[in-house]
Amino acid sequence: MATTTAHKTAEIGTMDLSPHGITVTRIKRNPSVDEIYADALSGREPGAIKAANGALVAFSGDKTGRSPNDKHVVRDPETERDVWWGPVNFPLERESFLRNRARAQAFLNAQDLLYVIDGFAGGDPEYRLNVRIICNRPYHALFMHNMLIRPTPEELAEFGEPDFVVYNAGQEAADPSVEGVTSPTSVDLSFADNEACILGTEYAGEMKKGVFTIMNYLMPKRDVLSMHCSATADPETGASSLLFGLSGTGKTTLSADPHRLLIGDDEHCWTDSGIFNIEGGCYAKTIDLSEEKEPDIYRALRYGAVLENVVLRDDGSVDWSDSSITQNTRGSYPIEFIENAKVPCVAGHPTDVIFLTADAFGVLPPVSRLTPEQAMYHFISGYTAKVAGTEVGVTDPVATFSPCFGGPFLVWHPAKYASLLAERMREHGVNVWLVNTGWSGGPFGVGARIDLPHTRRMVDAIHAGELADAPTEPDPVFGMHVVTEVPGVPSEILRPRATWPDAAAYDEKAAHLARLFKENFREYEDDCPPDVCTAGPGV
CATH class of the missing domain: 3.90.228.20 (Phosphoenolpyruvate Carboxykinase; domain 3)
Structure with a gap:
């Protein structure tokens, strides 16, 4: 697993995303932390601020947590008998998924620049998945740069076609007229297509948990x-x-x-x-976080980390006790930021x-x-x-x-x-x-x-x-x-x-x-x- 490299040059330009229905040609694939910060602080990330501790502060909009009631799993003949249908996995017909995915692709295709984060899910090479995130917000790109396992330059060059793709069009509302969609938010997973589609929520945790859900499906099939x-x-x-x-x-x-x-x-x-x-x-x-009680986490929230929905004081320091935006304030950081990580x-x-x-x-x-x-x-x-x-x-x-x-x-x-x-x-x-x-x-x-x-x-x-x-x-x-x-x-x-x-x-x-x-x-x-x-x- 590669360490985080803050100063590498991003791959920009002609990446072909047409297999994913994306026609945008200006692509930043696995950009450096420096470049993501520069984009976020130059206006591509509304309200983004660099905190005094160096972390990038970003805001997820109206949704400051996951939307479990809006999570759908595509019902298809290949996987229907495997899924525990009910209050956890709400079924969605394939035609509805295709309409939602097309809506997400249309939103992404309307952007002048997209971010692609290619990384791995699974620390054991025997079981890991190649995951691709397609998004338009720098905050989301940095979040998944942190949360996926970062490939070395050699691994990235040999990445090939992804095993699982997430289309994050969270700034675009879902269409409630689509059968099975009950609100402006829809988070859809298709195990047959190995794809996830996010509409109507900008909360970054939906990407992370989408990857986890696909692993929760695939690993037990392998007796893991x-x-x-x-x-x-x-x-x-x-x-x-x-x-x-x-x-x-x-x-x-x-x-x-x-x-x-x-x-x-x-x-x-x-x-x-x-x-x-x-x-x-x-x-x-991070609510009520303190260096005294949680020193490792406190010190990990530095340059390269993402802080979600926190409130800053006038001097740029974080008011860890301020829950005026949400009680669910969060910090995302590479595991290497914890000194004793293995x-x-x-x-x-x-x-x-x-x-x-x-x-x-x-x-x-x-x-x-x-x-x-x-x-x-x-x-x-x-x-x-x-x-x-x-x-x-x-x-x-x-x-x-x-x-x-x-x-x-x-x-x-x-x-x-x-x-x-x-x-x-x-x-x-x-x-x-x-x-x-x-x-x-x-x-x-x-x-x-x-x-x-x-x-x-x-x-x-x-x-x-x-x-x-x-x-x-x-x-x-x-x-x-x-x-x-x-x-x-x-x-x-x-x-x-x-x-x-x-x-x-x-x-x-x-x-x-x-x-x-x-x-x-x-x-x-x-x-x-x-x-x-x-x-x-x-x-």
């Missing part, structure tokens, strides 16, 4: 587990650890571990020989799998050990709880269940990914842990968020093998084995019921969450073994 998780490795043994968790649970934060090598923060695959990162960069949430981003088989949950109900233990059956139950459940939204007076947490900790990006039924994980765990004797990064002493509004240093110490203890023989006791409601002693962590916080001033209130809230687990899991019971179905809460 694709995973929405971060990964680190022991610098001496090369053995890895996986951290699963939904947004806000600490997946990126905890993977930036100075004591371990970073493999990646978000998307990985597990093969017969080990794991590899799908991406060439990281995409971190490049190429491959590692050995995991010794530990950690499920992260930010339990805003405050009833799950800070760290517990799971049996194989419990591991499958919690993997399929994919639980976290978020604090309530912006409605005045509403403080009760909202439970979120996302199968395999990545529901919006799954293609196959969750049971397929779960069975692949079970096979890998059994074969390699993996320890599985549930770590609560949420609340203790009461729910949100009453208790307090578990201190990040305490969570780091728990994760460090897992990686050091200190918890392999630690004392545990069964949780009377949820059944997992609660770890009751962690070196460097106050023992009084490890038993959640004991941290509540009102034990009866704890019991009521725990029973409520247990019922939510059971209600959610009913959807998967028909596809899971009986011992997995009974591995959840006992209420």
